Amino acid sequence: MGMRNFRAEKGDRPRLDRLFLRRFLTLQSVLFPRWMSENVLMLLTLLVVALTGQLVVYQVGILPSQFYGVLANRDPSGFRRLAVLAVMLILAISLLRSVEQYIGKLVYVNCRKVMTEHLHKLYFTKQVYYTLSTERPHVDNPDQRMTQDVERLCRELGTVASKLLITPFTLVYYSYQCAISTGWMGPLSIFGYFVIGSLLNRLLMGPLIPKLVQQEKLEGDFRFKHVEIRVNAEAAAFTRAGLVEHSRTAQRLQNLISVQKDLMNQELWLYFGTNLFDYLGGILSYMVIAVPIFAGVYRDLSAAELSELISKNAFVSIYLVNCFSQIIDLSSSLCDVAGYTHRIAELDEAMRCILQGQKDEDEEAKELQPCDAVFVLEDVTITAPGSDCTLVRNLNVHVREGSNLLITGETGSGKSSILRVLARLWKPKRGHVCVFTPFGPRGVLFLPQKPFLSDGTLREQVIYPLKEVFPNSGQVDDDRILRSLEMSGLTCLLSRTGGLDHKVEWKWSEILSPGEMQRLAFSRLFYLQPKYAVLDESSSALSEDAEIELYTCCRQLGMTLISVGHRRSIKNFHDLELKLGPDGQWDLKRLPKQHAPGDDQ
Numbered sequence: 076m077g078m079r080n081f082r083a084e085k086g087d088r089p090r091l092d093r094l095f096l097r098r099f100l101t102l103q104s105v106l107f108p109r110w111m112s113e114n115v116l117m118l119l120t121l122l123v124v125a126l127t128g129q130l131v132v133y134q135v136g137i138l139p140s141q142f143y144g145v146l147a148n149r150d151p152s153g154f155r156r157l158a159v160l161a162v163m164l165i166l167a168i169s170l171l172r173s174v175e176q177y178i179g180k181l182v183y184v185n186c187r188k189v190m191t192e193h194l195h196k197l198y199f200t201k202q203v204y205y206t207l208s209t210e211r212p213h214v215d216n217p218d219q220r221m222t223q224d225v226e227r228l229c230r231e232l233g234t235v236a237s238k239l240l241i242t243p244f245t246l247v248y249y250s251y252q253c254a255i256s257t258g259w260m261g262p263l264s265i266f267g268y269f270v271i272g273s274l275l276n277r278l279l280m281g282p283l284i285p286k287l288v289q290q291e292k293l294e295g296d297f298r299f300k301h302v303e304i305r306v307n308a309e310a311a312a313f314t315r316a317g318l319v320e321h322s323r324t325a326q327r328l329q330n331l332i333s334v335q336k337d338l339m340n341q342e343l344w345l346y347f348g349t350n351l352f353d354y355l356g357g358i359l360s361y362m363v364i365a366v367p368i369f370a371g372v373y374r375d376l377s378a379a380e381l382s383e384l385i386s387k388n389a390f391v392s393i394y395l396v397n398c399f400s401q402i403i404d405l406s407s408s409l410c411d412v413a414g415y416t417h418r419i420a421e422l423d424e425a426m427r428c429i430l431q432g433q434k435d436e437d438e439e440a441k442e443l444q445p446c447d448a449v450f451v452l453e454d455v456t457i458t459a460p461g462s463d464c465t466l467v468r469n470l471n472v473h474v475r476e477g478s479n480l481l482i483t484g485e486t487g488s489g490k491s492s493i494l495r496v497l498a499r500l501w502k503p504k505r506g507h508v509c510v511f512t513p514f515g516p517r518g519v520l521f522l523p524q525k526p527f528l529s530d531g532t533l534r535e536q537v538i539y540p541l542k543e544v545f546p547n548s549g550q551v552d553d554d555r556i557l558r559s560l561e562m563s564g565l566t567c568l569l570s571r572t573g574g575l576d577h578k579v580e581w582k583w584s585e586i587l588s589p590g591e592m593q594r595l596a597f598s599r600l601f602y603l604q605p606k607y608a609v610l611d612e613s614s615s616a617l618s619e620d621a622e623i624e625l626y627t628c629c630r631q632l633g634m635t636l637i638s639v640g641h642r643r644s645i646k647n648f649h650d651l652e653l654k655l656g657p658d659g660q661w662d663l664k665r666l667p668k669q670h671a672p673g674d675d676q
């Protein structure tokens with residue numbers, strides 16, 4: 076299957092090979108999906124501007140030889156005409172070059188937008204962002220790949236795009252011009268020089284690509300450490316973790332710097348080769364014209380005509396050498412492009428594999444017959460991703476509407492794992508799992524122990540994620556929001572935020588206490604009022620009385636509950652208890668009917 080392919084390739088050292096070419100073309104098909112797409116049109120405009128620029132460059136390049144001519148002939152009117160022409164040409168070339176740079180930047184920004192949007196689309200579909208971090212082996216630092224690596228790849232592409240497009244044309248044109256004055260030996264010897272240069276370059280560049288990829292990974296690891304400390308600043312401060320974290324962060328920096336130094340040492344020889352090639356190219360132009368001059372081809376020319384010819388030929392050959400050295404320079408850019416391409420394509424492939432796997436599961440699920448139960452687990456065996464240790468073995472549970480299930484067991488026995496399987500975050504190792512109700516307000520909502528509080532106003536927190544995910548969910552009812560806040564005991568938040576729609580400066584997850592966060596999650600539940608609620612220790616940070624109040628509200632609203640919890644008090648709200656034991660054992664029993672608050676409503 077796809078995932079197996081992805082893993083096999085991932086083990087390879089990244090290189091400039093067929094895998095790179097395939098990945099590069101895949102990414103290009105994302106950036107340039109159709110012939111008439113925006114990026115293709117921009118590239119075409121860039122090509123036209125760059126080609127026009129080259130015509131003017133040639134005219135500007137032969138100006139010195141024309142000046143030699145008019146000055147050597149002492150021709151004042153010719154000199155004036157030439158000076159006016161020179162100013163106009165310089166104005167034109169300045170304008171064309173600026174437009175070329177501008178379009179290059181536009182290509183960069185647009186490519187970044189298209190590529191990031193493409194990756195986002197995969198990343199945020201069907202919890203791929205979660206699966207990506209639990210799959211083994213996982214793709215390191217997906218955040219860095221989507222932000223920094225994409226940015227650098229597109230910047231590099233924007234910079235080299237015009238050079239890549241224009242070089243074939245300039246090569247042909249200047250080879251022809253060079254051949255006119257030196258014969259075909261001129262461009263041929265420049266070409267031979269280029270072949271030697273590029274072979275040398277390829278040799279020097281080979282070992283750099285794996286190092287570049289490694290550097291990017293370590294860069295991501297280093298940044299992640301800082302993010303980890305920022306996100307857990309309070310817990311770290313309580314633990315007095317400064318010293319330990321300092322040394323661990325320093326260790327990551329050290330790893331990064333040592334790879335960067337290795338890379339720099341290897342690059343030194345690449346830079347030496349590139350510079351040598353550039354400067355030797357400068358003399359080569361005089362060597363190629365020297366041959367016909369000493370052979371007597373130009374013996375009939377006057378001194379003025381000969382210096383005009385030498386100047387013109389120097390420009391043409393230097394430009395030709397320059398075209399070739401640009402190709403060599405492009406090869407160092409290619410090295411960076413290859414590093415980023417491998418990293419972005421790995422992420423792209425991993426995400427596509429995950430989505431393909433989920434599509435296959437959807438197909439399998441469609442074949443299962445609906446039954447009267449809403450949640451069905453048949454012969455389900457669960458292991459954590461990348462682990463062989465069985466958490467639950469051959470589990471059979473059917474949950475029907477109105478029949479509330481409580482899952483209990485020791486720490487680490489696999490209670491939350493069952494919910495992960497129900498939420499389709501994890502695949503069961505064996506067996507069938509079916510949820511015959513949609514995820515969302517009219518179906519089932521999951522409340523984790525630590526709720527996810529994204530940015531937004533108080534109103535957006537309560538109705539989250541109603542507007543974005545379910546745009547046809549009707550008018551947002553203010554009274555209902557206020558009632559939900561009241562039921563969850565959070566009316567005080569209204570005065571703290573300054574109202575439902577007041578933009579808050581703080582981060583909700585940093586300011587609210589764990590108990591307040593859990594209450595806010597319950598106010599979401601009371602606002603959205605799904606038929607089924609899955610509560611994973613969602614009230615663990617609250618007092619027993621508060622927990623009873625919240626469960627009472629759930630019952631009053633007619634929700635069927637699947638809960639994970641430790642307290643005896645919540646047993647009254649459930650009809651079935653699934654008790655997990657060691658080594659994957661489990662026991663399902665009916666709880667004695669007791670009078671739970673809210674039953675009489």
Ligand SMILES: Nc1ncnc2c1ncn2[C@@H]1O[C@H](COP(=O)(O)OP(=O)(O)OP(=O)(O)O)[C@@H](O)[C@H]1O
Binds near residue numbers: 466
């Ligand atoms: N993403 C993961 N990768 C590997 N192992 C995991 C992963 N998530 C959980 N586990 C392991 O699976 C086991 C069961 O975890 P689970 O969260 O289901 O426990 P639990 O019964 O809910 O515990 P608690 O009562 O502490 O919440 C634990 O040993 C945990 O370390």
